[in-house]
Structures are given as structure tokens and as C-alpha cells.
Amino acid sequence: MGKKKIVYVVLACSLIVNCMFLFAGCMGQLDISSIFSGRSDQEPVYETGEANSANNASEIREKLSKIDAVINEYYLNESEIDEEKMIEGIYSGYVAGLGENYTTYYTAQEYADLMESSSGEYSGIGVSVSQSIETGVITIVNPFENGPGYEAGMRKDDILFAVEGEEVTGQDINSVVAKIKGEAGTTVDLTVYRPSTDEYIDMTVERRVVQNPTVTYEMKDGNIGYIQVTEFDEVTVEQFGTAISDLQGQGMQGLVVDLRDNPGGLLSSVCDMLDRILPEGNLLVYTMDKDGNREEHYAEDEDSLDLPMIVLVNGNSASASEIFTAALQDYDKATIMGTTTFGKGIVQVILPLDDGSAVKVTQSQYYTPNGVCIHGEGVTPDIEVEYDASSENDNQLDAALEQMKTMLGES
Numbered sequence: 001m002g003k004k005k006i007v008y009v010v011l012a013c014s015l016i017v018n019c020m021f022l023f024a025g026c027m028g029q030l031d032i033s034s035i036f037s038g039r040s041d042q043e044p045v046y047e048t049g050e051a052n053s054a055n056n057a058s059e060i061r062e063k064l065s066k067i068d069a070v071i072n073e074y075y076l077n078e079s080e081i082d083e084e085k086m087i088e089g090i091y092s093g094y095v096a097g098l099g100e101n102y103t104t105y106y107t108a109q110e111y112a113d114l115m116e117s118s119s120g121e122y123s124g125i126g127v128s129v130s131q132s133i134e135t136g137v138i139t140i141v142n143p144f145e146n147g148p149g150y151e152a153g154m155r156k157d158d159i160l161f162a163v164e165g166e167e168v169t170g171q172d173i174n175s176v177v178a179k180i181k182g183e184a185g186t187t188v189d190l191t192v193y194r195p196s197t198d199e200y201i202d203m204t205v206e207r208r209v210v211q212n213p214t215v216t217y218e219m220k221d222g223n224i225g226y227i228q229v230t231e232f233d234e235v236t237v238e239q240f241g242t243a244i245s246d247l248q249g250q251g252m253q254g255l256v257v258d259l260r261d262n263p264g265g266l267l268s269s270v271c272d273m274l275d276r277i278l279p280e281g282n283l284l285v286y287t288m289d290k291d292g293n294r295e296e297h298y299a300e301d302e303d304s305l306d307l308p309m310i311v312l313v314n315g316n317s318a319s320a321s322e323i324f325t326a327a328l329q330d331y332d333k334a335t336i337m338g339t340t341t342f343g344k345g346i347v348q349v350i351l352p353l354d355d356g357s358a359v360k361v362t363q364s365q366y367y368t369p370n371g372v373c374i375h376g377e378g379v380t381p382d383i384e385v386e387y388d389a390s391s392e393n394d395n396q397l398d399a400a401l402e403q404m405k406t407m408l409g410e411s
């Protein structure tokens with residue numbers, strides 16, 4: 001599209017490394033005095049609070065030393081100690097102590113796996129998942145047809161219960177995904193719970209190289225274009241543009257964009273996709289950090305889409321999906337149908353550290369063009385349509401297509 005990339009989920013810098021714990025050895029052979037050794041070789045990062053931080057570091061050093069001594073003296077399964085895992089657990093636990101579900105620590109391998117999946121091509125089982133912030137339950141929202149997960153028997157609305165025998169409910173969703181992915185040709189043991197039959201199902205799934213089909217489309221009756229977007233990855237922008245161009249070439253007169261069960265993705269991708277629809281100069285979204293700094297993102301391309309639109313959403317439409325939906329609603333560019341969206345109105349950045357690990361941290365809130373932060377509230381549809389699981393057809397999509405025919409004056 002010719003404009004500068006807006007990268008919020010992936011940000012290549014090492015700003016947090018000075019704040020992390022630094023180890024000189026491993027558990028069992030730790031030089032505890034090296035932990036939180038201060039910043040004697042660097043300029044102070046903060047002008048205030050340094051004394052208090054030093055006191056905290058001293059207390060932590062002392063307590064870690066005591067815990068290490070207890071483990072060395074009493075722990076039964078000494079031969080099974082994974083020292084690297086224990087050290088990584090300290091980093092992870094420190095970040096987890098914030099008590100904020102979207103801020104987390106990634107090991108070097110977890111970070112590498114995360115970057116691979118956001119590119120749209122990776123080695124895994126070919127499913128997309130979402131997680132309830134209230135319960136921590138991870139749900140399968142889209143098993144890709146012809147993908148390894150689908151072929152092994154995994155279905156939409158299955159609950160991912162365990163990976164390699166370890167229950168994953170409540171764990172960070174990106175960490176769980178990293179455990180599932182791996183080298184092509186290897187296998188992963190999974191357990192899912194299927195609510196419709198009230199049963200737990202064990203399955204062994206072979207990992208394969210998967211290209212995430214984030215966009216599917218077709219022309220419906222009445223020259224109504226239908227585009228389903230399952231995630232906002234790097235590949236999604238091009239796939240979305242191809243879908244629009246192809247449907248326009250087929251004579252599209254109205255468009256339904258289906259964002260149901262879309263958990264979000266890259267801010268850069270959703271902005272590029274909105275840029276394809278909205279006129280140049282339109283504010284797409286803006287963010288506000290803890291210091292009140294405001295960053296605005298505008299449509300910059302001359303391209304726009306001038307035809308009736310409907311966006312179909314549900315309670316699993318989150319984050320980037322809500323940015324897309326809210327912008328089109330604020331500009332009266334589309335009619336929103338379905339049910340109220342998830343309500344994730346905060347933005348995370350991933351900050352790599354110099355050892356290959358990374359910290360994902362909530363940096364800002366985002367606001368719709370009209371200045372509304374939907375965090376905890378969601379986007380309310382213009383026309384509410386509840387999903388009818390007992391219906392043989394997709395009643396929400398049917399309602400959207402009928403509404404589009406009305407908008408086109410066909411019924």
C-alpha cells in the first residue's frame with residue numbers, strides 16, 4: 001500500500017532488558033549475589049525510586065538464596081531438576097505477578113514460535129484458538145479444513161484441555177500455542193473436551209507446515225460479496241485485497257465481511273485493510289499510553305470502497321476485529337450485525353530482549369475514530385442477531401444476506 005508499517009504486536013527493540021533478573025549460574029550452583037546486581041555499568045533509567053528498587057533486590061536475593069538452600073537440602077527428585085526451566089520460571093513469575101492477563105514473558109523459543117505464527121505460515125496443527133479472559137478456557141474456533149488438527153478429529157467449539165498431558169486452562173494462550181507447534185513431521189498429544197457430547201477426547205496430531213488461510217471469499221446470490229477473515233496476520237492484508245479485487249471483477253454490488261470468532265492480530269494489518277475501504281485522510285484508530293501520549297493512524301491511500309457493507313460479529317470478535325468494526329460503524333460505512341463483540345480495547349507490544357526472549361506488555365488503550373474506548377464493553381451491533389445453534393443453516397449469515405438484499409433494494 002506504500003505506507004509505513006504500523007507494528008504494535010511486533011516491535012524490534014530491547015528496552016526492558018535492564019529491568020530483568022540477571023543470572024551468572026544455574027539453580028544448585030547459583031551465585032545469588034549476581035541476581036539483581038544493579039546497573040553499575042549503565043546510566044540510571046529512572047531518576048527516582050532507585051533506593052527502593054535496590055532494597056527490593058536485596059530482599060529478593062536473600063529469599064532466593066534461602067529457597068535454593070531448601071531445594072538443595074530436601075528436594076527428593078534432585079536428578080530431575082531442570083535448572084534452565086526454573087530460571088525461566090522466575091522471569092515468567094515476575095511478569096505474571098502484575099496480574100494482567102495480556103502481559104507475559106516469552107522464552108526465546110516461545111518468542112520465535114510466536115513470530116513465526118504471526119507471519120501466517122508455520123509448522124503446527126492448523127487451528128485457530130481463543131481464550132476466555134474470565135475462565136482461562138481455550139476454545140477451538142477454526143480448525144482449518146484439510147489441516148492436521150481437523151483430520152485428527154478436532155472440531156469447532158472443542159475446548160483444548162491438555163497438551164502432552166498437562167492441563168492448559170488458564171495458561172497464556174501464546175505459550176500454549178508454542179507448545180503445540182514444532183518441527184514438521186513430529187507429533188503432539190492433545191486432549192480436548194467436547195461440550196456437545198460431554199466427553200474428553202485424546203488425539204495424537206502430526207505437525208505439518210501450515211499456511212494460515214486467514215481470508216476466504218465467494219460471490220453470493222444477488223452479486224453480494226462475502227469475505228470471511230479469521231485473523232489479522234501479515235498475510236491477511238494481501239489476501240483481503242485480492243478478495244475485494246476479485247469480487248469487484250465479478251460485479252460485486254454489496255459486501256458482507258464476516259469477523260465472527262476472529263480473535264484479532266496485528267494493528268498494522270487491520271489499519272492497512274481499513275485503508276483499502278475508507279477514504280484518504282480518515283482517522284482509523286488512535287492509541288493513548290499511560291503518559292497521555294496519543295498516536296493516530298489515518299487512511300493514506302486514495303483507494304476506497306464505495307458500496308453497501310455489512311460486518312458480521314459475535315462475542316469472540318476481539319481486538320483488531322473490533323478496531324475494524326468500530327471504524328466502519330463510526331463512519332456509517334457499514335451496518336454491524338450479530339452480537340456484541342469481546343471488548344478488548346488495549347494494545348500490546350512485544351519487546352525482544354538481547355538473549356532472544358521477550359516480554360509482551362500492555363502499552364496503551366485504543367480509541368475509535370469517535371473517541372470511544374470499547375475495553376470491557378465491546379462494539380454493540382446496529383442489528384442484533386443471536387446465533388441459533390439448532391438451525392440447519394447459519395442463521396446469522398442468512399440474516400446478513402437478507403439485510404444486504406434490502407439495502408440493495410432487491411426485497
